[in-house]
Amino acid sequence: MKLKLSKTTRINFLTYAVVIVAFVVFQSLSSAGALSSTLKGQLVPICAYVVMALSLNLTVGVLGELSLGHAGFVSVGAFAGAVASAALTTVIPIPALRLAVSMVIGAIFAAIAGVLIGIPVLRLRGDYLAIVTLAFGEIIKSLITNFYIGIDGEGLHFSFLSNKLSLGEGGRMILNGPMGIPGITRISTFAAGFILTMIALIVIFNLVNSRSGRAIMALRDNRIAAESVGINVTKYKMMAFVTSAALAGAAGCLFSLGQNTILPSKFDFNTSILILVFVVLGGQGRMLGSIIAAAALTILPEVLREFADYRMLVYAIVLILVMLITNNPTISGFFARLFRRQKGDET
Amino acid sequence: MLTFLNHLISGISLGSVYAIIALGYTMVYGIAKMLNFAHGDVIMVGAYVCFFMVSSFGLHPIIGILLAMVVCTLLGIVIERLAYKPLRQAPSLAVLITAIGMSYFLQNAAQLLWTSNYKMFPAFFTFGGKNGVSFFDGRLNLSWTTIVTILACLVIMVVLTLFTDKTKLGKAMRACSEDKGAAQLMGINVNTTISVTFAIGSALAAVAGVLLCSAYPTLMPTTGSMPGIKAFTAAVFGGIGSIPGALLGGILLGIIEIFAKAYISTQVSDAIVFAVLIIVLLVKPTGLLGKQIREKV
Numbered sequence: 001m002k003l004k005l006s007k008t009t010r011i012n013f014l015t016y017a018v019v020i021v022a023f024v025v026f027q028s029l030s031s032a033g034a035l036s037s038t039l040k041g042q043l044v045p046i047c048a049y050v051v052m053a054l055s056l057n058l059t060v061g062v063l064g065e066l067s068l069g070h071a072g073f074v075s076v077g078a079f080a081g082a083v084a085s086a087a088l089t090t091v092i093p094i095p096a097l098r099l100a101v102s103m104v105i106g107a108i109f110a111a112i113a114g115v116l117i118g119i120p121v122l123r124l125r126g127d128y129l130a131i132v133t134l135a136f137g138e139i140i141k142s143l144i145t146n147f148y149i150g151i152d153g154e155g156l157h158f159s160f161l162s163n164k165l166s167l168g169e170g171g172r173m174i175l176n177g178p179m180g181i182p183g184i185t186r187i188s189t190f191a192a193g194f195i196l197t198m199i200a201l202i203v204i205f206n207l208v209n210s211r212s213g214r215a216i217m218a219l220r221d222n223r224i225a226a227e228s229v230g231i232n233v234t235k236y237k238m239m240a241f242v243t244s245a246a247l248a249g250a251a252g253c254l255f256s257l258g259q260n261t262i263l264p265s266k267f268d269f270n271t272s273i274l275i276l277v278f279v280v281l282g283g284q285g286r287m288l289g290s291i292i293a294a295a296a297l298t299i300l301p302e303v304l305r306e307f308a309d310y311r312m313l314v315y316a317i318v319l320i321l322v323m324l325i326t327n328n329p330t331i332s333g334f335f336a337r338l339f340r341r342q343k344g345d346e347t
Numbered sequence: 348m349l350t351f352l353n354h355l356i357s358g359i360s361l362g363s364v365y366a367i368i369a370l371g372y373t374m375v376y377g378i379a380k381m382l383n384f385a386h387g388d389v390i391m392v393g394a395y396v397c398f399f400m401v402s403s404f405g406l407h408p409i410i411g412i413l414l415a416m417v418v419c420t421l422l423g424i425v426i427e428r429l430a431y432k433p434l435r436q437a438p439s440l441a442v443l444i445t446a447i448g449m450s451y452f453l454q455n456a457a458q459l460l461w462t463s464n465y466k467m468f469p470a471f472f473t474f475g476g477k478n479g480v481s482f483f484d485g486r487l488n489l490s491w492t493t494i495v496t497i498l499a500c501l502v503i504m505v506v507l508t509l510f511t512d513k514t515k516l517g518k519a520m521r522a523c524s525e526d527k528g529a530a531q532l533m534g535i536n537v538n539t540t541i542s543v544t545f546a547i548g549s550a551l552a553a554v555a556g557v558l559l560c561s562a563y564p565t566l567m568p569t570t571g572s573m574p575g576i577k578a579f580t581a582a583v584f585g586g587i588g589s590i591p592g593a594l595l596g597g598i599l600l601g602i603i604e605i606f607a608k609a610y611i612s613t614q615v616s617d618a619i620v621f622a623v624l625i626i627v628l629l630v631k632p633t634g635l636l637g638k639q640i641r642e643k644v
Contacts, residue, residue, distance in 0.1 A: 066440065120629050127382065131583045132628055134576070135621035142618040161612060269576060273447050280444045313455040319448035320430055327437035 012205045015288045019201065022295075023194040030190070038302055044258035046298045047193025048251045051200045053278035053294040054287055055247035058204055060276070061285030062213070063240040064220030065122070066130040069137025070248055070275050072117075073110045075267035077249025078256035079144055081106030082181045085257055086174045087151055095187040103196065103253045110249020113140070114242040122237045137272050144264040149175040180263035181256070188258035196254055197291075200247050204287060207243060216240045281322060349486045354609045355602065360493040360562065362601020363500035367555040368578030369585070369593040370507065371548030377524040377588035378544045381439065384446040385426060386552060387575015388453035391568060393419045393553030394560045395461055398468055408471040415553040423549025424542055431545075432538070450572070457568035465567045468560035492561045499558060503551065504594050511590065520544055524588065577604075580624050586637025595635055600624075 005013070026043060029035050056070045081102040092098040117136045124132055148159040152171025175181055207213045215236045218226040227233055256262045278297060282289030300318070304311035325331055368390060375383045393415040400411035430449050434442045472491035479490035511517035519540045522530040531537050559574055560566050577600060585596025600620060607619040633639055 060440075066443075120625060124628060124632055127376075127587065128583065128628055128632060128634075130382075131580065132625055135580065135624050138576075139618045139621050142615055146614050161614065277444055277447070280440050284440070309459060312451065313459065316448050316451035316455060320445055320452065323437075323441050323445045323448065324430070324433055327434055327441050329436070 008209065011288070012201075012209075015201060015205075015291070016198070018288060019194070019197055019291065023190075027190060027194075038305075039299070042298060042302060043190040044188045044193050045255060046295050047190065047197055048188075048255035048258070049275070049278065049298050050197055050291050050294045051193075051251035051254065052248055052275045053282065053290040054197075054200045054204060055244045055251065056275050057279045057282070057285065057287060057290045058207070058240055058244040058247070060279050061283075061290075062204075062208055062220065063216055063237060063244075065237075065241075066127070066276075067133040067244075068130050068269070068272050068276065069117075069133035069135070069140075070244075071267040071269070071271035072133075072137035072140035073113060073245040073248040074252035074255070074271070074275075075140055075144060075264065076113045077103075077106035077110040077252030078262055078267065079147075079175060079181065079252075079264070080109035080249070081253025082184055082256040082262060083149055083156075083174050085185070085187065085253075086181070087156060089185070095185075096189075096192070099187045099189075099192055099254075099257060102257060103250045106253030107246040107250040110252065111242050111246035113249075114245025115238070117245075118238050118241045122234065122241060134269065134272070137267075137269060141264055141268055144175075145178050147175055148173065148177050178264065180261060180266075182261045184257060184260055184262065186258055186260065188254050193254055196250060200250075201287060203243065203247065207240070212236060212239055277319065281319075349483060350609075352487055354605050356489065356493060358602035358605035359598055360496045360601070361605060362581075362598035363496045364555055364559045364562070364597075365574070365578045365581045365601050366500050366594045366597025367503060367551050367558070368574060369582040369597045370503070370590065371551050371555075372579050372582040373585075373587055373589065373593040374520075374544050375548050376582070378520055379431070379541055381431065381442045382446065382579070383431075383545075383548075384443070384575070384579075385449035385453060386548065387571035387573075387578070388450050388457075389419050389422060389426075389549050389552040389571070390556040390559065390575065391457060391566075391571035392422060392453060393556035394468065394566055394570065395457065395466075397553070397557045398466060398560070398566060401471070402469060412554065412557050415557060416550045419549040419553035419556075420546045423545040423552075427542055427545040432541075454568050454572070461568065463568055465565045468564035468566050470564070471557075471561055492558075496558045496562065499554060500594070500597075503554070504590070507547075507590060516540070516543060577620070580621065583634055584624055584627060586634030588638070589634075589636045592634060592636035599635075 026035070030040055030043065052070065052074055055073075056067065059065055059067045059070070084105040085098055085102040088098055088101060092101060117133070121129055121132050121136065146161050150157045150159075150171055150173045156174075157171075208217070215226070215231045216239065218229075218231060219233060219236055223233065252267070274297075275294075278294040279290055281297070282291070282293035301311055301315060304314055307314055368386070371386050371389075372383060375381065375386070396418045397408075397411040397415040400406045400414050401408055406414070426449055430445050431442060434445060470492070472495050479488055479493070481488045511521055519530065519535045520543070522533065522535055523537055523540045527537050530540075555574075555578075556571070560570070578597065581596040581600040582593050583596070584600060585592030585594070603623055604616055604620050607616040611619060627635065631637070
């Protein structure tokens, strides 16, 4: 029996298969104790970065708009999720369920931020859009840095700019402005990361292969032509942008609940750029590429640990060289010829 | 009233530094259509070179600044040749990532060479043992650093405007930024012109680095990144690609930042600066003095 599948379906199934195999391999290696403790500690962050890269790829690769403030959405999700988890500790005692609820809350908050930011941002084009996303990322960072949240018997208390909270009996601070959230109960697991990655993939593939997804890609390829056949620009741009923000929020929640402490300064411009690097290295619009690039580049600094002081320098050089090599016409021409010859042999 | 004036002056002074940095961004963007994220780190290199020339070798500050300009010019040309030139035909995102890689490289190289401990930048601009002049019994203070910064900014603006308007090379730069293909057909060497643009931008970065560190004397490998982002914002604010726009955007941004710090809140001053940028871009989507490009089907 020969199954006839379209090229996109085959690539999608390949992506699912790679993620599942990677999960099974790493899970069994980790339970067999074959992984070093640093790598084991990296499993949850890797999943989080993979989902962040996937979500940004939806904006950059599928929608075709450069976003330099993706860490802002991650940050909203991370803090909303971590606060929710801390507030719900007694209400939902089961960690897995609490993690799921926190992720949903993180995603909802990030989606709201996505709507608020998307309305002004998506009216702009090109580099102006990029700079405004950068600006929003910085605004989110500096707002969260000045936010204080405490909890006591009566519920959550908020305060802005300075800590003016007077908490009742048994009250405690959750979010401490620039100090972030200390003492997080780490409930994120590798399995949860795997499930989130799968959900993100399912959401993205279904969106991309739907009527809406084709509309979004038509906007990317030629906005004016797409508009002239009656595609609603704002609606489809918002759809992609908000989905991307929500997934980034869930990833942020996964990340923060896998750490002991998170600081608002963690999600700055450099983090946005880091995620963008994953997307560009993996290939715009290629989800499998984003997954591999995010995983590889998260592990790379750990592997380079033996270079100690030089590791970030090596990282920078690797980044520049990869960009130079992948965009070199001679080298890409050579590979193109090589693959064409191989295909010619097959037939 | 005098406090207001004091804030206004320090705003203009900070804005002048932003304007000089923004010039580097805006010129490179105008001609190469790329966001040169490594520009902020060239500022840092310039400041370090000047610092070591003056404090370790005991050279005169003027010579220190000139040497810093020479080093940064060479650095700018080398960066352009090695990293950006091979990517002339590549998609703009690839160039952006390379520029970011370059920025990481410069920061980490600086960290290895000069350690991440901060250095106190010496006060250069003292005349007759005084830091500045004061009026109204010391209620209005003008430091020499402020005066030199504002003057330097004005001189650079005038010289640069004359350069792009009158000289052959300047005209070549404007021609390249308008249409590279047509410029090449007219016998302009596009590659040389782009290199010259990078050289000028980097030399200005060195000046900006010294001026920035004279006003805010902690020098670290990451000193350049935040002013870099702010100056980039300033360039967009004024309309990226436009030289008077960089001046206007830089100075406005500096004033807004200082006023936000003084009258609203220190902690959220950055948020206010960026919020103003967003509002301006929503009203005028190509910046204050940017050209409106009409789209054709």
